[in-house]
Amino acid sequence: MNIEIQRSTTRRIRVPADQLGFGKYFADHMATMEFEKGAWKNPRIVPYGPISLEPGASVLHYGQAMFEGMKAFRGKGGKLFLFRPVFHAKRMAAGAARLCMPSPPQEEFLSLIRSLVKLDQDWVPAERGSALYLRPTLIGSESFLGVRASDSYLFFIINSPVGAYYAEGFSPVKIWVEEQYIRAAPGGLGAVKAGANYAASLLASQEAKKKGFSQVLWLDAVEKKYIEEVGTMNVFFRIGDTVITPSLDGTILAGATRDCVIALLKEWKVKLEERPISLTEVFAAHKSGELKEVFGSGTAAVVSPVGELTTSTQKYSINSGKVGELTQRLYDEITAIQYGEKPDTHGWIEEI
Ligand SMILES: Cc1ncc(COP(=O)(O)O)c(C=O)c1O
Numbered sequence: 001m002n003i004e005i006q007r008s009t010t011r012r013i014r015v016p017a018d019q020l021g022f023g024k025y026f027a028d029h030m031a032t033m034e035f036e037k038g039a040w041k042n043p044r045i046v047p048y049g050p051i052s053l054e055p056g057a058s059v060l061h062y063g064q065a066m067f068e069g070m071k072a073f074r075g076k077g078g079k080l081f082l083f084r085p086v087f088h089a090k091r092m093a094a095g096a097a098r099l100c101m102p103s104p105p106q107e108e109f110l111s112l113i114r115s116l117v118k119l120d121q122d123w124v125p126a127e128r129g130s131a132l133y134l135r136p137t138l139i140g141s142e143s144f145l146g147v148r149a150s151d152s153y154l155f156f157i158i159n160s161p162v163g164a165y166y167a168e169g170f171s172p173v174k175i176w177v178e179e180q181y182i183r184a185a186p187g188g189l190g191a192v193k194a195g196a197n198y199a200a201s202l203l204a205s206q207e208a209k210k211k212g213f214s215q216v217l218w219l220d221a222v223e224k225k226y227i228e229e230v231g232t233m234n235v236f237f238r239i240g241d242t243v244i245t246p247s248l249d250g251t252i253l254a255g256a257t258r259d260c261v262i263a264l265l266k267e268w269k270v271k272l273e274e275r276p277i278s279l280t281e282v283f284a285a286h287k288s289g290e291l292k293e294v295f296g297s298g299t300a301a302v303v304s305p306v307g308e309l310t311t312s313t314q315k316y317s318i319n320s321g322k323v324g325e326l327t328q329r330l331y332d333e334i335t336a337i338q339y340g341e342k343p344d345t346h347g348w349i350e351e352i
Contacts, residue, residue, distance in 0.1 A: 001043055001111045003031075005119065008047035017127040020163035022300060027123035027132065027159035031112040034141070035102050035153035043108060045116055048158060056143030058150035064140030065195035066095045069299050070256070071131040071162075072117045072352075074124045075340030080117060081349040083299075083338050084256045085110055091254065092136060095192035100149035101138055109136065112157055114352050120159050128339065129164030133300075165301040170331060172307025172321050175230055176208035177279065178216040179312060183228065183251075185221035190228075190251035198232075205231065215296070217309060219279065220251065226276045233296030233304060234258035238326055239285040240292070242271040249276070257297040260334055263346060270326070282309075286316050293324030302338075303331045 008028040015025065026048050033043040059065045070088045073081045089109040096103035104112075113134060117124065124132040136157045140150030181204040184190025189197055201216075208216045215231025227246055229235055234255040236245045243265055248254050265272045285291040294306035307321040336342035337349060 001108055003111065003115050004042075004044040005115070006044065006046045007119075010047075012048065014123075014161075017125045017130045017161075017163050020125065020130060020161055022162045022165065023133065023160050025161055027120040027161060029116060029120050030156055030158045031116040032154065032156040033104065033108070033112070035155070036151075040102070040104060040108060040155075043112055045112075045119055051154065051156065053141060053154075054143035056145060058140035058142050058144065061145065062140070062147055062150075063194075063196050063199075064099055064101055064150055064153075066092070066099055066101070066138050066193050067195070068092050068134075068136040068193060070134050070136075071299060071338070072124050072134060073131050073338045073340070073349075074126045078126070079340055080121055080124055080352050081338065081340055082113065082117065082352055084260075084348050085113055085350055087256045087259065088136070091193070091256070092138065095194065096138060098189065098192045099194060101140065101153055103138065104136075104155050116157055116159065117352055123159060123161050125161050125163070127164070128335075131162055131338075133160045133162045134158075135160065162300075165304075170305070170323060170328075172305040172318070172323060173214040174212065174308040174310065175306050176211060176213035176216045177309055177311040178204050178208070178218055179224060180204075182221040182224070183218045186249075186251055188251070191248070191253060193253060213310065220276075225278050225280070227279060227282065228252050230296040230304075230306065233298035233301065234261075235294070235296050235306075236261065237277060237282055237285075237291065238293035238324065239282075240290045242273060243326070244273045244275065244277045246277055247274040255297055255299075257299060257302060257334070260346075260348065261297050261303065261330055264330060264333055268329075279311075283314075283316065286318070291316075292319060293327050294318050295324065295327040295330075297330075302334050303327055 093103035141154045142150040142152045218228040220226040296304040305323045309316045
């Protein structure tokens with residue numbers, strides 16, 4: 001694929017890694033291409049900046065929008081690694097089909113990412129815990145009114161240098177069990193990284209934050225009985241010596257990090273069950289002392305220990321609010337692979 005490159009003549013604002021936070025700054029360039037008349041065309045890298053859309057663009061009215069979230073890391077000796085790029089290309093393709101959008105062909109998706117990260121390589125922070133977060137995005141760009149799929153699309157990838165997710169260290173978070181609002185219903189978009197899912201989640205997380213919680217625990221939309229995800233992470237429960245995570249039944253996102261956690265647990269011969277898990281089961285395990293660890297998994301935080309689950313009627317402290325042993329081991333192992341410090345036996349990283 002021939003990628004045209006238009007270099008930026010100015011440098012965007014940069015701050016030291018410890019002030020980066022998450023998603024606040026963007027690197028100098030972005031990659032983009034368009035889908036028109038049945039074909040992807042014009043792959044190019046241009047300076048980061050505003051995009052042009054007509055006010056009638058379908059994404060602005062009917063929400064044909066989805067994205068990916070992945071990272072590039074700088075390891076020892078300055079080597080650059082992409083983490084699970086093929087997984088993300090495939091997930092975007094699957095999600096695009098559900099939203100009636102054409103997805104960028106895998107090779108073009110990967111070539112654009114590689115070229116962009118190479119060009120913006122001095123934006124990949126070197127500090128352990130930091131990374132260059134990549135946001136491939138796909139939107140309907142045809143200008144028309146009337147509910148149907150767009151005929152034209154815009155694909156772009158923007159880059160955001162991000163700092164260590166845990167400003168105060170790797171510490172357990174407090175979670176609100178959401179019993180009123182739902183995130184996704186069976187047959188809907190829950191398994192897709194569609195903008196619409198995040199719009200649906202905002203009110204619940206805003207209210208939970210006001211009450212002092214970091215994220216919400218989503219329950220199933222039908223019975224509000226089974227556990228789905230925790231905020232923007234998949235969730236795992238260690239009950240006794242078994243780790244349980246909700247199965248991928250169409251309402252939750254198939255996380256790249258979830259997949260890593262499952263692979264490692266299998267390798268470590270930890271008993272693992274992917275199945276529906278109810279709140280009742282979790283709270284019964286808490287009562288009997290069998291609930292040892294709860295953690296979320298996701299690209300932003302890798303794994304995030306949960307120290308407290310609170311419902312409208314009760315508060316449950318987990319592992320006395322301390323980081324669990326397995327949670328810590330998973331965090332250490334995955335981050336060591338991401339920074340090229342441990343051999344990657346799974347084919348998760350790609351050096352560029
Ligand atoms: C709703 C939701 N669930 C789970 C995840 C975790 O997925 P991944 O591990 O691929 O980042 C994310 C984040 O991407 C998410 O937004």
